[in-house]
Amino acid sequence: MDEQLRRQYLEAMGITSWLFRQPDETEKLVPPPVEAWCQEKAPAAEEADSPRLDNVAGLDWAALRERVAACKACDLHRSRTQTVFGVGDQNADILIIGEAPGADEDRQGEPFVGRAGKLLNAMLKAIGLDREQVFIANILKCRPPGNRDPRPEEVLRCKPFLLRQVELVAPRVILAVGRIAAQNLLQSTDPVGRLRGRVHGFGESAIPLVVTYHPAYLLRSPEQKAKAWQDLQQVTKFLAGKESPKPTG
Numbered sequence: 183m184d185e186q187l188r189r190q191y192l193e194a195m196g197i198t199s200w201l202f203r204q205p206d207e208t209e210k211l212v213p214p215p216v217e218a219w220c221q222e223k224a225p226a227a228e229e230a231d232s233p234r235l236d237n238v239a240g241l242d243w244a245a246l247r248e249r250v251a252a253c254k255a256c257d258l259h260r261s262r263t264q265t266v267f268g269v270g271d272q273n274a275d276i277l278i279i280g281e282a283p284g285a286d287e288d289r290q291g292e293p294f295v296g297r298a299g300k301l302l303n304a305m306l307k308a309i310g311l312d313r314e315q316v317f318i319a320n321i322l323k324c325r326p327p328g329n330r331d332p333r334p335e336e337v338l339r340c341k342p343f344l345l346r347q348v349e350l351v352a353p354r355v356i357l358a359v360g361r362i363a364a365q366n367l368l369q370s371t372d373p374v375g376r377l378r379g380r381v382h383g384f385g386e387s388a389i390p391l392v393v394t395y396h397p398a399y400l401l402r403s404p405e406q407k408a409k410a411w412q413d414l415q416q417v418t419k420f421l422a423g424k425e426s427p428k429p430t431g
């Protein structure tokens with residue numbers, strides 16, 4: 183059967199035949215010269231996704247959360263179950279900053295939900311606050327494998343997210359829990375024992391910042407709970423306006 187007749191039969195049966203179209207001369211794709219391909223270096227995946235300050239500036243909560251969830255700026259995205267953005271009252275007076283998600287947090291997508299989290303909740307209760315009344319975030323949004331310490335480059339890559347959270351919450355006081363949070367926020371190598379007990383200033387606007395022990399450390403060293411209690415008292419006194427509002431360095 184000749185081709186034309188075959189098409190007529192198919193059309194009569196309601197069957198559309200797909201034909202390869204011959205491009206005309208003007209449509210033919212002209213590949214760019216090889217030199218141009220070599221010059222146009224594609225950014226590395228990690229580079230392209232890096233959360234620089236300029237690409238989180240001005241983001242609202244929803245957009246920031248999305249940016250965090252999609253982040254592949256460091257290798258931690260490979261091992262995470264999910265990102266752990268932060269939780270709580272977005273207009274809280276107190277912003278609590280911890281270190282990084284652990285196994286429970288990685289699984290549930292919420293900071294401080296494991297044993298340390300339970301103790302943190304109890305510590306907050308002791309100063310008359312529910313967890314929902316503060317905002318809780320971490321230095322890192324992804325879990326470091328095996329709960330190792332965050333690496334400097336991971337902290338650096340994640341920092342814009344936290345800084346934007348600080349801007350959005352605009353807390354009256356920041357409570358840094360543990361060495362990693364305190365040292366990174368204050369750019370210090372001093373141990374918690376030396377950083378606690380006074381009010382620091384965080385960032386350009388010198389947001390009052392109090393340092394205390396990490397609840398996970400308090401679980402291992404309950405004898406230090408009295409000092410953590412003093413730190414929390416300092417926060418409440420500060421919020422009640424009984425503490426000097428001037429941070430000391």
Ligand code: URA
Nearest residue numbers: 280281282283293294
């Ligand atoms: N430890 C932290 O520092 N943050 C969490 O979210 C959980 C445990």
